[in-house]
Every structure is written in C-alpha cells, then in structure tokens.
Amino acid sequence: MNLHAFYRKESVGDILLVRxxxxxxxxxxxxxxDLVILKDDEKVIGYNVLNASMHFDHLEEGKVKINEAFVExxxxxxxxxxxxxxxxxxxxxxxxxxxxxxxxxxEAMNLHIAQVDLGDQEVQIVCGSRNLKEEKLAVVALPxxxxxxxxxxxxxxxxxxxxxxxxxxxxxxxxxxxxxLLYLDExxxxxxxxxxxxxxx
Numbered sequence: 001m002n003l004h005a006f007y008r009k010e011s012v013g014d015i016l017l018v019r020x021x022x023x024x025x026x027x028x029x030x031x032x033x034d035l036v037i038l039k040d041d042e043k044v045i046g047y048n049v050l051n052a053s054m055h056f057d058h059l060e061e062g063k064v065k066i067n068e069a070f071v072e073x074x075x076x077x078x079x080x081x082x083x084x085x086x087x088x089x090x091x092x093x094x095x096x097x098x099x100x101x102x103x104x105x106x107e108a109m110n111l112h113i114a115q116v117d118l119g120d121q122e123v124q125i126v127c128g129s130r131n132l133k134e135e136k137l138a139v140v141a142l143p144x145x146x147x148x149x150x151x152x153x154x155x156x157x158x159x160x161x162x163x164x165x166x167x168x169x170x171x172x173x174x175x176x177x178x179x180x181l182l183y184l185d186e187x188x189x190x191x192x193x194x195x196x197x198x199x200x201x
C-alpha cells in the first residue's frame with residue numbers, strides 16, 4: 001500500500017488528505033464527525049480529516065512525511081471510528097534525478113525524451129516542459145507517486161514512447177504556482193536522494 005498524505009492549510013483549509021489508492025470513476029463519500037471516508041464502490045481509497053490540527057500534532061504544510069509515528073497516530077484516529085488500520089512501506093517516490101540526455105520525440109514536436117540518472121538506475125521520461133535541459137538535477141515522480149491533486153503517477157507510453165515517471169515543476173509538487181521544471185542545486189541534492197526528506201532537512 002502506497003500511503004500518501006498532504007496538508008495544505010493555506011489553500012485547502014485545516015484538512016489532512018490521506019490517499020491509499022488512485023481515485024476511480026465511482027467515488028463516494030461517508031462522513032463520521034471530522035472523518036470523511038472516500039470509497040470506490042466498497043473499497044476505501046482514502047480519508048479526509050477535517051479540523052486536522054485538532055487531531056494531529058505538528059502538521060507541516062505540503063506533503064506529509066510518512067513514518068512510523070505518523071502511521072501509528074493515523075491508525076489510532078481511524079480506530080475510534082472502527083476503520084481498518086493502514087500500512088505503508090515508507091518509500092518516497094519523489095527522487096532526485098540528473099538529466100543526462102534530451103532528444104526530440106519522433107512523433108510529437110512539443111514533446112522530448114529525457115534520460116535521467118537516479119543513482120542506482122536510469123529511467124526514460126517523456127516530457128513536454130519548455131525548459132527541459134541536459135545536465136540538470138530535477139525532481140522525478142516515479143510510478144506509484146501520488147501528486148498533491150491525488151493523481152497517481154504510472155508508467156505509460158506517450159505517442160508510442162515508454163515513459164517511467166514525470167519530471168516535476170513547483171506547481172506539480174504543490175510548492176507554488178510556478179510552472180516549468182524545478183531544478184535543484186547540486187550542492188544540496190544528489191542523484192537518488194528522496195526529495196522531500198532532503199528539502200525538509
């Protein structure tokens with residue numbers, strides 16, 4: 001289970017967004033006090049916790065770091081409503097990658113193909129950003145990553161070319177409204193780093 005959580009008080013309000021699975025086409029909602037349960041048919045795919053700061057201490061703006069303490073507190077809260085406990089492998093699917101090569105997409109003028117070094121592997125990503133450049137460090141959302149809007153990144157093909165993730169902008173990451181790829185300082189980040197862990201120090 002890829003557990004992801006987001007807290008954006010300034011833009012959304014005092015709500016903790018918890019996502020377990022990608023949203024389907026038949027999402028329904030059930031409210032129990034401050035807990036909103038999201039379901040796809042009968043499968044629970046996530047939770048919204050209203051008045052989150054009353055139930056969770058020290059919530060930071062943005063993507064919440066998933067660790068043992070957070071999962072334990074979340075399960076304590078869910079148990080008060082007799083909801084099943086959740087688990088996570090704590091993997092961070094947002095990693096730092098070094099763009100080694102950029103090529104034109106053979107079938108689309110507005111797309112490029114980037115080869116990205118993640119330290120322990122190299123992935124290919126199809127990207128439409130106008131500021132895509134070689135020899136830059138960027139944030140890569142790997143398959144399984146959940147974006148702030150709830151979208152789950154999947155491996156796919158774009159115009160016949162395989163793509164194994166997404167290169168991210170500040171807007172994609174919920175950090176600001178700036179579009180265009182977010183490039184990182186090589187003094188602070190390295191290939192394979194978990195982006196949010198390094199960013200929050």
